[in-house]
Amino acid sequence: MHVHYPIVSASNFKTFDEKLHELLTWKRSLSQDMLNGAGELRAEDFADLDNLATERMAAQAN
Numbered sequence: 001m002h003v004h005y006p007i008v009s010a011s012n013f014k015t016f017d018e019k020l021h022e023l024l025t026w027k028r029s030l031s032q033d034m035l036n037g038a039g040e041l042r043a044e045d046f047a048d049l050d051n052l053a054t055e056r057m058a059a060q061a062n
Helices: 018-035 044-059
Strands: none
Touching: none
């Protein structure tokens, strides 16, 4: 279902309708990112965390 609604616009400033449209578009994009997740994760994606944990454990041992 598609709902079409007119947007009031002006040449010298952003109207409420234009700001609302931008906000809703941004929120829709955000929600799609949240629902779609981060894609495939690999072990290499967590290499920095492994290095950090190793460094912290070594620092605590000293």
